[in-house]
Amino acid sequence: MIWDQATIELRARNRGFHLITDEVLSQGPDLSNCQVGLLNLFLQHTSASLAINENADPDVRGDLERHFNVMVPEDQPHYEHVLEGPDDMPAHIKSVLVGASLTIPITAGRLALGTWQGLYLCEHRDRAGGRRVIATLQGRW
Amino acid sequence: MIWDQATIELRARNRGFHLITDEVLSQGPDLSNCQVGLLNLFLQHTSASLAINENADPDVRGDLERHFNVMVPEDQPHYEHVLEGPDDMPAHIKSVLVGASLTIPITAGRLALGTWQGLYLCEHRDRAGGRRVIATLQGRW
């Protein structure tokens, strides 16, 4: 049985939806000896999130950012948590909507992603630092 | 220890929210020998999603489809990813909102679902083909 865990330090990014598949694979646990397994990615933050979506056209990522800003706008009269800036409370709401973790199957030493699937960091703050992800691998040889 | 993995080919469905519990159980790994475990279901697509909700009144599934179309309408001026049709970008956004995977506990050889819980394929495209799910079972005898 394989159990492995690594901390991935994602570099700081601008607000928006970003492809991080390569960064996760290069810093995460070695998958190559895992025949069948699961990789759990857990973001240790409350104003960003992890998702899986289209890895090709960057317009998809731009449209996601624009549409999430429509669904969760800044400066709403019902927001009371406002001391950390107008982008802060919307960031918490987006984080709850999208979620802080992913669990991805592994087959024959690789993530079993679909052809068009990539891993996203959804950065909901205007000026965030780097983000930390705990990557936990389990499976069998 | 049990590790098993199977590919589930869901038949093509119309746009909307659909119960797939039976289809998952009939094509997925055999759960009957698993005393304690987890079943992970991972959809290899970016314009559909997996969810868990009410397995009885079909009006719930109709209302979900109608309300997601209010939250994520077609033909918005901020959409730039429009070449694949007006249903495509909303499908990506809905997929990020709902998510591509589920992890369900297993107790005494069965999914430990609540009385009213069923598994949903949320099909966000107007004319999609079949959808592929990787089902990964782990647990102990």
Added chain:
Amino acid sequence: MIWDQATIELRARNRGFHLITDEVLSQGPDLSNCQVGLLNLFLQHTSASLAINENADPDVRGDLERHFNVMVPEDQPHYEHVLEGPDDMPAHIKSVLVGASLTIPITAGRLALGTWQGLYLCEHRDRAGGRRVIATLQGRW
């Protein structure tokens, strides 16, 4: 290898977003001997949900409740599932948006939560009873 499972009976709460980290830790499986692992929490209900977000300022939880009510209002003309009260269909939609389960890494006998992360029960009904969570622990000594 560790496999353990426990049923957590969350006490009844008012509609809103509630911190349940302590209740989960006190009723869930013993984590102290698990060096590397994962804890899966699965809510057996379709009108509440589980999330992770800020554990400090209670205004965040109030703002979440208020904003989810804006995104998923009661009494919409497109709702057909209305027999169980005006809060019922919105509760199902919120449950699909937020999700019924969480998977959290364990490191050295503890949940590897970020500094500001707490576990939430998101109670979407006006008058719900207690809620049941299946907690499944797996890992290595």
